[in-house]
Amino acid sequence: MHPELTLVHDQPLVSLNTFRIPARARHYLRIAGAGELAAVRADPQLSRLPRLVLGGGSNLLFTRDFDGLVLHMAGQGREIVGEQDGKVLVRAQAGENWHGFVRYTLEQGLGGLENLSLIPGTVGAAPIQNVGAYGTETKDVFHSLTAYDMASGELRTLDGAACRFAYRDSIFKHPEGRELVVLDVTFALPAAWQPNLRYAELAQAARDAGLAHPSPREVGGLVEAIRRRKLPDPAEIGNAGSFFKNPVVTGEHCARLLAQFPNLVHHAQPDGSEKLAAGWLIDQCGWKGRSMGAAGVYPKQALVLVNLGGASGAEVARLAAAIQADVQARYGVLLEPEPVFI
Ligand code: EPU
Numbered sequence: 001m002h003p004e005l006t007l008v009h010d011q012p013l014v015s016l017n018t019f020r021i022p023a024r025a026r027h028y029l030r031i032a033g034a035g036e037l038a039a040v041r042a043d044p045q046l047s048r049l050p051r052l053v054l055g056g057g058s059n060l061l062f063t064r065d066f067d068g069l070v071l072h073m074a075g076q077g078r079e080i081v082g083e084q085d086g087k088v089l090v091r092a093q094a095g096e097n098w099h100g101f102v103r104y105t106l107e108q109g110l111g112g113l114e115n116l117s118l119i120p121g122t123v124g125a126a127p128i129q130n131v132g133a134y135g136t137e138t139k140d141v142f143h144s145l146t147a148y149d150m151a152s153g154e155l156r157t158l159d160g161a162a163c164r165f166a167y168r169d170s171i172f173k174h175p176e177g178r179e180l181v182v183l184d185v186t187f188a189l190p191a192a193w194q195p196n197l198r199y200a201e202l203a204q205a206a207r208d209a210g211l212a213h214p215s216p217r218e219v220g221g222l223v224e225a226i227r228r229r230k231l232p233d234p235a236e237i238g239n240a241g242s243f244f245k246n247p248v249v250t251g252e253h254c255a256r257l258l259a260q261f262p263n264l265v266h267h268a269q270p271d272g273s274e275k276l277a278a279g280w281l282i283d284q285c286g287w288k289g290r291s292m293g294a295a296g297v298y299p300k301q302a303l304v305l306v307n308l309g310g311a312s313g314a315e316v317a318r319l320a321a322a323i324q325a326d327v328q329a330r331y332g333v334l335l336e337p338e339p340v341f342i
Helices: 032-042 098-107 200-208 216-230 252-262 278-284 314-329
Strands: 008-012 022-029 051-054 066-073 078-084 087-093 142-148 155-161 179-189 238-242 264-266 274-276 295-297 303-309
Touching: 022 032, 032 066, 032 142, 032 179, 066 179, 087 098, 087 155, 098 216, 155 179, 200 216, 252 264, 274 278, 278 314, 295 314, 303 314
Parallel strands: 022 066, 051 066
Antiparallel strands: 008 022, 078 087, 087 179, 142 155, 142 179, 238 303, 264 274, 295 303
């Protein structure tokens, strides 16, 4: 094996996934950069193993041990790399903690990432599912990324179009992107910043705080306060954020549901479809605060499933399936999980 690689066998993953599921990996490597990925690719044994690229482990549900090679992305570093078309370009390595990076940009006086404050996970994971919150998605502030192609051994630079961003989706979740391992991400932050207060709850929080012209740091503070109020801190209670995506239905389906459920929360999409609030649907089915074994529905936000202590991944998956069945029966909508099931 390549001298750069320190392979670990039977690695516990409980502290490497925010759901705190006690799974194990048969093989495990910390990856600081492209050199180690090239070494994995060149190794006849390692290159044949099933691979799991792990960032902060905040969007994963282990339903079993992982019988393959975990590549734990650990590259550190962040820097302002230049300016282009009125935007400041800031780059961070994949293993950087996301919120730490957001804070760093705010401390440099740069706005743009403040609405994405306090999202668990790493910089490298942000483009994978185009993380978004409070009216901003990764794609809105994205410039480009560097990925190592495990198939060809080449370094590739992908711009936003190449990443094919969509709601909680990108090329990296599809077969064409499966061989690409994100090494660093560059964001384009506006030199002339304007707050994005389109999300009603955030606008209200700004008014309540008497902030007519908030700074990026002040908006970040408001977002942190909203998240702390509604979402469980993974350091205290195991979870992976929203467990389901907000489902998109046709305009006709939404109209039929509205006739029966006038309070239905829905947001019209540009193409005439309607996005429903999965949290509302689950809440209305009576699941908020309920549990099955050691897996529960968070009492303050029904879209978040939690590990009440010692839950297995299978237990969480059973709770998720029971919720899906109820929502399907009542609303005719199939909720799609947001975390990746292993
Ligand atoms: N609602 C309920 N009951 C609940 C939860 C929500 O009735 O238990 C209703 C709310 O009253 C509101 C609507 O559902 O009318 C939407 O709720 P909320 O504003 O809390 O946002 P969400 O749609 O549940 C999404 C993202 C979150 C993100 C927030 C804020 C998804 C899957 N989730 O949640 O992202 O922080 O908006 O932008 O898109 C994540 O992906 O892990 C995540 C936390």
